[in-house]
Amino acid sequence: MKKDPITRCTKEHPGGPLLKIRSWNSFAPTSDEKLWEQIEKFAEDQKITVQFDTLDHRIIPELIEKQIQEQSGYDIDFLADEAPWFYRDHLYNVDDLVRDIQAEHGELYDFARDSTLVEGSWKAVPWFWFAFPGVYREDHFQEAGVSAPYNWEEVCEAGRVLRQKGHPHPVGIPVNTLLDTVDFMVAFFSILWGFGGKVLEKDGKTPALRSPATKNTLEFFKKLYENAMGKNERIFLWDESGNNQFLLSGRGSWILNPIGVCVDAFKERKEFADKLGVHSTPAGEDGKRYAYVQFRCLGIWKFSKNKELAKTLLRYLFQSKTYLEWIAAGSGYNSPPFRKYETHPLWLNHPKFKVVPGEAQFGHTASWPSPSNSNSYAVNKSRILPRMVASVIRDGETPENAMEKAARDIEKLILTRTTRGKK
Missing domain, CATH: 3.40.190.10 (Periplasmic binding protein-like II)
Structure with a gap:
């Protein structure tokens, strides 16, 4: 079901930068509302303006191709599965950011690492995955x-x-x-x-x-x-x-x-x-x-004029308190790609959702059992x-x-x- 795009913009701070982030219209809309609340707080603390757009995820790849051609658009973008391999020449390396996030949240699942670690460089920040039981x-x-x-x-x-x-x-x-x-x-x-x-x-x-x-x-x-x-x-x-x-x-x-x-x-x-x-x-x-596994990540484009500011926003969103509040807002739909949360009570204490964290144990990228690659992403979209x-x-x-x-x-x-x- 196609959902209408939603554009939100924080309070304007004249003279300050405009940071643009795009995501999907989540099937757990309350997680979008929580994310917007967190972005608003970040923007006010930093005295900047942030535009946050959510739209039907199926049209995002086409829009990404357009902005790559124009070398202009969003600073931070929503990427699915092995898209970091597909767009690797256009994505900004975020090695230090992922290193710090892993230091806070622990080890990633293999499918999250394989999707975002491209030829030795982290091309996107692992965000969440969702199971299909x-x-x-x-x-x-x-x-x-x-x-x-x-x-x-x-x-x-x-x-x-x-x-x-x-x-x-x-x-x-x-x-x-x-x-x-x-x-x-x-x-x-x-x-x-x-x-x-x-x-x-x-x-x-x-x-x-x-x-x-x-x-x-x-x-x-x-x-x-x-x-x-x-x-x-x-x-x-x-x-x-x-x-x-x-x-x-x-x-x-x-x-x-x-x-x-x-x-x-x-x-x-x-x-x-x-x-x-x-x-x-x-x-x-x-x-x-x-x-x-349906895995989602966030990438920063090389053409962005706000790369460091984009990294600062992502650091904030991945602080443990902020990140887990966002996870909870989705009522268990969004699962963290970090192994330490397998025993989180959000799933284990729910009468129906106990099996969800365990699905990651046998989760793979579409390329599997071959190594991750961009052609696999292209085949899936075809x-x-x-x-x-x-x-x-x-x-x-x-x-x-x-x-x-x-x-x-x-x-x-x-x-x-x-x-x-x-x-």
């Missing part, structure tokens, strides 16, 4: 006599049983080929990695989709679509809120989704929220759990992967032809980037 209707599962699924095969079987019990489309996973849907990507990588597959080889350039693992993944998606989703054609139109609405409508029984759907339900529909359960990411074919899956489950293409076409599309994409001098 299984979220399900406990009452539907109990009535059908099935337990919360341990692995993807059990998700498929639970869906089959639930359909027999009168739920025509119990499982919901978006497979939109026109819009970026993180929910699809998380499910895709979890299943692919469980079969031992990957998208790119270790060189970060060669497609790795021509493999038995990809074929098994596509065949499993087809089974999932037919047996557990009941061939629900709406999944091809869902944006990132589609599966949330599907579950909250009462029609859906299981989705792979951040806990934001539960947070919203607890605030607005407590009786309904009590029927929701949360379980760990389903294990793959090999019995192990894999999670494509929608080649959802098109591959949709061609099999919706259009009747064979897995062999679908993965061959996807591999060729990736080769063309990387060749184009190489020709343009992209690393």
Whole structure:
């Protein structure tokens, strides 16, 4: 669901600098409100003016490309996943800042380090991540006599049983080929990695989709679509809120989704929220759990005329008291990328969210098991992967032809980037 941009500006201090920061419209809006409150305090203390814009995260990459061309725009920007690799030539090194933040908050998870530490230099500040556990209707599962699924095969079987019990489309996973849907990507990588597959080889350039693992993944998606989703054609139109609405409508029984759907339900529909359960990411074919972690960071652009001031703001936002107040404001949606907070009571004392911190233990970047690279980020933004899956489950293409076409599309994409001098 596209959200309208919001522009906020602190009290103007004539003659002082204007610092501009851009972020997303969070699915936990209270965290945006807390961040704005903190920015206002910083601006008043420093006697500067700060413009804080939040907007739909899906359009941010396009706007970033525009400001890189113009060498003008925001001082601090919201970056997703391995974007620091993609924009590394344009991002200001923040080695000293990350060093100080780690001294205060401790060791980072591997996926946070791998996404932001680019060829020996920190190109962005790790900010937060969010998990995609299984979220399900406990009452539907109990009535059908099935337990919360341990692995993807059990998700498929639970869906089959639930359909027999009168739920025509119990499982919901978006497979939109026109819009970026993180929910699809998380499910895709979890299943692919469980079969031992990957998208790119270790060189970060060669497609790795021509493999038995990809074929098994596509065949499993087809089974999932037919047996557990009941061939629900709406999944091809869902944006990132589609599966949330599907579950909250009462029609859906299981989705792979951040806990934001539960947070919203607890605030607005407590009786309904009590029927929701949360379980760990389903294990793959090999019995192990894999999670494509949604990781977010903050970068400072080289063209910024306020680099040191931008670093000062980030230092303030990452002071323990300030940072943890912001984390708490999101009701557990935003998880710190620092290992020391795994036992934070925000999650462990919550009746539904205990599994969330543990999801980081098997979290990876999209490049995994290959090293982080910029081509992986480019492939994810190209929608080649959802098109591959949709061609099999919706259009009747064979897995062999679908993965061959996807591999060729990736080769063309990387060749184009190489020709343009992209690393």
